[in-house]
Amino acid sequence: MRILIVDDSSTMRRIIGNVVMQLGIDKENFDEAEDGLKAWNLLSNKKYDVILTDWNMPNMNGLELVKKVRAEGNHKTTPIIMITTEGGKAEVITALKAGVNNYIVKPFNAQILKEKLDGVIK
Amino acid sequence: MSMSQEEIESLMNGLDLGENETSDQESIEEEDTDSVNMSEDDIEALIAETNSNVKEMDSDVSVSNDDIDDLLASLENEDSTTSVSDEDIDSLINDLANEKIEDDEETEINLENDTDDLISDLKSEGEEVSADNEDIDALINNLTQNEHIEDNKKTSNKDEIEDLLSEIESTNNDSIVDDDYLKELDSLNIDTDAVSLATLDVSKNKKSDNYEKVVDLDKINIPSQLTQVNSDSEEKATVIFDILSSILDANNETRNALTEFEKFFQSQQKLLETLNSKFPNVKEFSDSLDSLNLLISKPAEISTSLSNRDNDLFSAMELMQFHDINRQKIERVMRVVTSLSRQLNTILDDESFDGVPVSKHLPGDNTPDIVNHDDLESLIAEYNK
Numbered sequence A: 001m002r003i004l005i006v007d008d009s010s011t012m013r014r015i016i017g018n019v020v021m022q023l024g025i026d027k028e029n030f031d032e033a034e035d036g037l038k039a040w041n042l043l044s045n046k047k048y049d050v051i052l053t054d055w056n057m058p059n060m061n062g063l064e065l066v067k068k069v070r071a072e073g074n075h076k077t078t079p080i081i082m083i084t085t086e087g088g089k090a091e092v093i094t095a096l097k098a099g100v101n102n103y104i105v106k107p108f109n110a111q112i113l114k115e116k117l118d119g120v121i122k
Numbered sequence B: 001m002s003m004s005q006e007e008i009e010s011l012m013n014g015l016d017l018g019e020n021e022t023s024d025q026e027s028i029e030e031e032d033t034d035s036v037n038m039s040e041d042d043i044e045a046l047i048a049e050t051n052s053n054v055k056e057m058d059s060d061v062s063v064s065n066d067d068i069d070d071l072l073a074s075l076e077n078e079d080s081t082t083s084v085s086d087e088d089i090d091s092l093i094n095d096l097a098n099e100k101i102e103d104d105e106e107t108e109i110n111l112e113n114d115t116d117d118l119i120s121d122l123k124s125e126g127e128e129v130s131a132d133n134e135d136i137d138a139l140i141n142n143l144t145q146n147e148h149i150e151d152n153k154k155t156s157n158k159d160e161i162e163d164l165l166s167e168i169e170s171t172n173n174d175s176i177v178d179d180d181y182l183k184e185l186d187s188l189n190i191d192t193d194a195v196s197l198a199t200l201d202v203s204k205n206k207k208s209d210n211y212e213k214v215v216d217l218d219k220i221n222i223p224s225q226l227t228q229v230n231s232d233s234e235e236k237a238t239v240i241f242d243i244l245s246s247i248l249d250a251n252n253e254t255r256n257a258l259t260e261f262e263k264f265f266q267s268q269q270k271l272l273e274t275l276n277s278k279f280p281n282v283k284e285f286s287d288s289l290d291s292l293n294l295l296i297s298k299p300a301e302i303s304t305s306l307s308n309r310d311n312d313l314f315s316a317m318e319l320m321q322f323h324d325i326n327r328q329k330i331e332r333v334m335r336v337v338t339s340l341s342r343q344l345n346t347i348l349d350d351e352s353f354d355g356v357p358v359s360k361h362l363p364g365d366n367t368p369d370i371v372n373h374d375d376l377e378s379l380i381a382e383y384n385k
Helices: A009-022 A034-044 A064-072 A089-098 A112-122 B005-018 B023-077 B084-123 B133-171 B179-186 B222-278 B284-296 B299-318 B321-348 B371-382
Strands: A002-008 A031-032 A050-053 A080-084 A102-107
Touching: A002 A009, A002 A034, A002 B284, A009 A031, A009 B222, A009 B299, A009 B321, A031 A034, A031 A089, A034 A050, A050 A064, A050 A112, A050 B005, A050 B133, A064 A080, A080 A089, A089 A102, A102 A112, B222 B284, B222 B299, B222 B321, B299 B321
Parallel strands: A002 A031, A002 A050, A050 A080, A080 A102
Antiparallel strands: none
């Protein structure tokens, strides 16, 4: 199983990566991208089973990436979990309407991420 | 100088009172009657003359009063910003003073003349006239009192004029420049360091090079500093994460080593159990087996402890999320600051203000080496040689 972690914060990418590793996924099986544009480049070249993305990023934010992934490419049905500080109801609705499968508000509990990842993977 | 009716009557009564005195006095007074009558005529003539002088003086005073009224009216009609020059004020005061002096002198002369006339008239009668010194003194005193009254009136007029002029001066402080005013301002102890009046300069404008630099933009550029804070924080967070990760890795290695120990212990346990069962009489086998049974659970306990420490490390890593949250808060502040800066530039930017000179010293500043009036005059004198 391959996982794509998209976040402009290196700290967040490491945190999420540690959680993923706790699930038994090796470090070689997940990639990192610091903005939506670089993530789109990776998605265009590799196949991923799950996309974990932030919202507020430079160049291309997470919402734009989700809309682009759902509109074109070979990841239209790939599960997407948005991990962001945007905790407003309107933002959650907007992301879900854009095609996000699940939503996590920062700061998050690692157990919650594990449970949601387990649910997505299964 | 004018004598009131009461004073004239008292004067006249003072002369009539001589009839009521003793016979000696009466005889003398009878003798004096004629002279008194004559003196009375003279006195009346004197009084009449005095009154005429007073009227002249009144007219003169009235003239000067009219002038003063005209001056005051003209002053009121003028613009408030118009200031009465010191020279005008001084000339007016001097005129009043000179007029008073002249009046005083004239009054004094008249008094002396009247007195002399009186005395000479008395003497010309050829009779020893023991002039009633008291009457003469009374006359003189009356004349003097009248003079004082007039002086007071003049003085009050002068005081009123000076008060009015002082009020006018107080409303025109802006136009008055003197050392006392400047000293008063310097004594206000304005904290120019807080206000930075003395060092206030306008920031360097890209559009114009006429402004001086207010602050060092490389040192206190706020967005740049906040970006640097974020960068430094990110760097330190990465170091912390590396340390936490190394601890996790060390725990994993320890857990792996414990697995090996656990396998060994299990194998040894089986061996000792077999030996103990076949050779029950060999005490060493049973003792070793007992010792091994005590130790065989230790690797599992250590592994559990390591797992608990790993959970603590994961909790610490989760708390590192707040670094990212704080970074976003700082970026929010940067956005607000940048937006405010743009709005302020829009509000305050005025190309027409380019090149406006700003004084290096203003009253109230704590600028060192400020010349006082004496120094200034000396410098002017020195350079004008």
